[in-house]
Amino acid sequence: xxxxxxxxxxxxxxxxxxxxxGDYDVVLNPSDRPMTASDLAAAMRSYDALVPTVSDQLNSxxxxxxxxRVRMIANVGVGYSNIDIDTARDVGIVVSNTPDVLTDATAxxxxxxxxxxxxxxxxxxxxxxxxxxAGFSVVxxxxxxxxxxxxxxxxxxxxxxxxxxxxxxxxGMRIVFYNRSSAEDLDFEAERLGSIxxxxxxxxxxxIHVPGGGANPLITAKHIAGMKPSAYLVNTARGDxxxxxxxxxxxxxxRIAGAGLDVFxxxxxxxxxxxxxxxxxxxxxxxxxxxEVRTAMGMLAADNLDAFFAGENLPSRVV
Ligand code: 8YV
Numbered sequence: 001x002x003x004x005x006x007x008x009x010x011x012x013x014x015x016x017x018x019x020x021x022g023d024y025d026v027v028l029n030p031s032d033r034p035m036t037a038s039d040l041a042a043a044m045r046s047y048d049a050l051v052p053t054v055s056d057q058l059n060s061x062x063x064x065x066x067x068x069r070v071r072m073i074a075n076v077g078v079g080y081s082n083i084d085i086d087t088a089r090d091v092g093i094v095v096s097n098t099p100d101v102l103t104d105a106t107a108x109x110x111x112x113x114x115x116x117x118x119x120x121x122x123x124x125x126x127x128x129x130x131x132x133x134a135g136f137s138v139v140x141x142x143x144x145x146x147x148x149x150x151x152x153x154x155x156x157x158x159x160x161x162x163x164x165x166x167x168x169x170x171x172g173m174r175i176v177f178y179n180r181s182s183a184e185d186l187d188f189e190a191e192r193l194g195s196i197x198x199x200x201x202x203x204x205x206x207x208i209h210v211p212g213g214g215a216n217p218l219i220t221a222k223h224i225a226g227m228k229p230s231a232y233l234v235n236t237a238r239g240d241x242x243x244x245x246x247x248x249x250x251x252x253x254x255r256i257a258g259a260g261l262d263v264f265x266x267x268x269x270x271x272x273x274x275x276x277x278x279x280x281x282x283x284x285x286x287x288x289x290x291x292e293v294r295t296a297m298g299m300l301a302a303d304n305l306d307a308f309f310a311g312e313n314l315p316s317r318v319v
Pocket of ligand 1: 102289
């Protein structure tokens with residue numbers, strides 16, 4: 001039997017590409033150039049499976065393309081807001097993702113952004129790099145300590161928990177959270193609050209850990225307006241989960257103290273108004289970006305492909 005034809009939309013780490021090249025009739029993307037909508041539509045007609053990632057918009061018209069051949073999509077990423085899951089389910093395309101393997105790396109970046117925001121890391125570093133540092137001062141560059149402060153987690157899933165655990169056990173923060181379902185088996189102290197509003201108004205730092213992909217941002221202008229003027233917002237989940245324009249306005253007007261952002265509404269575009277702000281640390285979506293984790297994510301995508309083509313249960317099936 002011929003090997004299944006698989007398209008890998010972006011460059012993956014060496015061990016993952018070697019494995020896929022050994023097991024499949026695979027087309028890789030050594031240039032790492034993002035696929036266009038028409039590339040993806042053409043791919044839907046030509047391959048048995050795709051291995052895409054967050055930069056590939058697999059919307060309803062793409063998944064519904066005439067003459068579709070793709071039966072399986074092994075997404076490299078735990079988030080799958082780039083894929084129209086309802087359409088995939090309706091037309092019978094199997095979709096998998098890569099949970100667990102990136103939990104700690106992403107929680108590390110959330111913690112890094114909590115610290116960077118509360119200690120004003122970007123403004124201080126910019127001062128040094130731009131030659132404006134006049135020497136040590138007792139009263140310059142003062143941030144806010146996080147010990148005994150309240151971390152508000154929105155979305156107590158895998159990454160939300162790992163972030164909260166780090167903050168509580170490593171940094172002495174008190175945890176409040178909002179989660180739709182009750183979050184059982186927490187191995188640290190945390191108080192579940194009844195609404196996002198309650199978390200936003202009580203927290204000294206809010207950290208977002210919800211999937212994204214909804215029609216409207218979960219964190220609205222009203223939620224942001226309810227934050228303390230001394231509070232910080234951190235987002236390592238998806239940019240479209242937060243009303244980005246409202247966030248920029250609140251930051252620019254000093255209605256909140258600062259932010260740490262690893263994700264944006266229309267990546268890779270980041271508004272000038274946000275890039276100009278000194279009270280914000282901005283990272284280019286590197287939550288899971290370690291050599292080890294990106295290889296583990298690719299290997300899990302490959303495990304899902306293998307299971308699909310062997311007719312076995314997938315290790316991490318979405319639909
Ligand atoms: C990935 C992410 O790096 O897993 C996710 O959902 O946002 C990141 O960890 C991204 O999807 C690209 O693979």
